[in-house]
Amino acid sequence: MQSLKIAAYRAGLNALYWSGASRLFAPMARGSGAILMFHQVRPALRSAFQPNAHLEVTPDFLGKVVREIQAAGIDIVDLDEATRRLAEPRPARRFVVLTFDDGYRNNYTEAYPVLKALGVPFTIYVATGFVDRTDVPWWDAIVALIAETPRFRIRIGSREFDLPTETLREKRDACRLVASELCQVGEDEQRQAIDRAAREYGLDTRLMVDREMLDWDEVRTLASDPLVTIGAHTVGHYAIAKLDSARARREMAESRDRIEAMTGMRPRHFAYPYGSPSTAAEREFYLAADLGFTTAVTTRRGVVDADSRLTALPRISINGHFQSWRYVDTLLSGVPLSLERRLRSWLRRPPSALVPEASAST
Numbered sequence: 080m081q082s083l084k085i086a087a088y089r090a091g092l093n094a095l096y097w098s099g100a101s102r103l104f105a106p107m108a109r110g111s112g113a114i115l116m117f118h119q120v121r122p123a124l125r126s127a128f129q130p131n132a133h134l135e136v137t138p139d140f141l142g143k144v145v146r147e148i149q150a151a152g153i154d155i156v157d158l159d160e161a162t163r164r165l166a167e168p169r170p171a172r173r174f175v176v177l178t179f180d181d182g183y184r185n186n187y188t189e190a191y192p193v194l195k196a197l198g199v200p201f202t203i204y205v206a207t208g209f210v211d212r213t214d215v216p217w218w219d220a221i222v223a224l225i226a227e228t229p230r231f232r233i234r235i236g237s238r239e240f241d242l243p244t245e246t247l248r249e250k251r252d253a254c255r256l257v258a259s260e261l262c263q264v265g266e267d268e269q270r271q272a273i274d275r276a277a278r279e280y281g282l283d284t285r286l287m288v289d290r291e292m293l294d295w296d297e298v299r300t301l302a303s304d305p306l307v308t309i310g311a312h313t314v315g316h317y318a319i320a321k322l323d324s325a326r327a328r329r330e331m332a333e334s335r336d337r338i339e340a341m342t343g344m345r346p347r348h349f350a351y352p353y354g355s356p357s358t359a360a361e362r363e364f365y366l367a368a369d370l371g372f373t374t375a376v377t378t379r380r381g382v383v384d385a386d387s388r389l390t391a392l393p394r395i396s397i398n399g400h401f402q403s404w405r406y407v408d409t410l411l412s413g414v415p416l417s418l419e420r421r422l423r424s425w426l427r428r429p430p431s432a433l434v435p436e437a438s439a440s441t
């Protein structure tokens with residue numbers, strides 16, 4: 080099903096690109112600029128079981144994206160410059176901001192050399208609990224657990240799951256089900272479920288975080304480079320909309336304070352973990368502004384312009400299943416996103432409005 084969706088979306092992007100529609104309508108849809116979202120950057124893995132492959136691109140592809148953006152005459156700027164340009168009703172030049180979420184070590188070992196060589200600025204949003212080794216990216220822990228076992232048992236909240244995970248298909252199905260269940264329960268229950276399963280299967284999550292995520296020396300090295308902005312991304316990477324107000328505020332403020340204490344630089348920019356409407360909404364947008372963040376980004380899809388709310392900025396996710404400049408170019412035109420929005424609002428209308436004959440007869 081997932082592969083069908085990917086194929087359909089790819090076909091849609093190809094149709095917009097090859098028909099010339101994305102170029103034709105771009106001037107109406109592309110806004111002043113775009114904020115691109117990446118996660119991991121590393122050479123392609125050989126494993127067939129990679130449920131999070133959409134969250135990673137290769138260093139080669141990252142370099143290609145940057146060179147193509149520059150060749151298209153679009154500036155790659157940091158978030159402070161983007162904020163300045165967004166204050167202008169019609170900036171003279173289009174811009175793109177590069178952002179990387181979570182604080183993966185390969186942002187330092189793989190992405191940084193590429194971007195440094197090309198001389199372009201970028202932002203890494205760091206969840207400080209990962210750097211402090213007190214929290215674990217649970218989505219990676221689940222993959223590591225399911226990859227190694229022919230049967231996977233996990234208790235999530237009050238429910239027990241006992242799933243076959245022998246074949247690739249079973250592993251994929253189990254992973255999807257478990258991830259979805261983990262997103263339904265409370266944030267603390269979610270972490271308890273992961274910790275229990277890790278203990279039961281002997282997965283050393285501390286070792287995993289040590290290996291995969293940035294440490295403070297690396298964050299400091301990155302922060303000292305004027306090309307790099309370190310943004311806050313909470314402490315524990317919780318869906319903050321699910322936390323009470325005091326805890327949500329603490330998650331946001333403490334990550335900023337910790338980064339400042341460890342690097343000497345106070346983050347002005349923030350990314351909401353997950354960033355979807357159910358995980359970051361009005362209360363969180365208000366909190367980000369109240370805490371004094373200049374910008375905060377979501378994962379809602381879209382380009383940015385003078386009307387964009389600075390603490391609810393949309394982004395364009397660079398999906399590992401779509402590693403071709405053609406797709407990035409098409410997304411940057413803003414046309415697929417604008418079409419999606421129109422389609423969604425059309426589908427939300429009452430049924431009579433969808434059928435002109437029906438509304439005419441009443």
Ligand SMILES: [Zn+2]
Binds near residue numbers: 180312316351352353
């Ligand atoms: Zn994140």
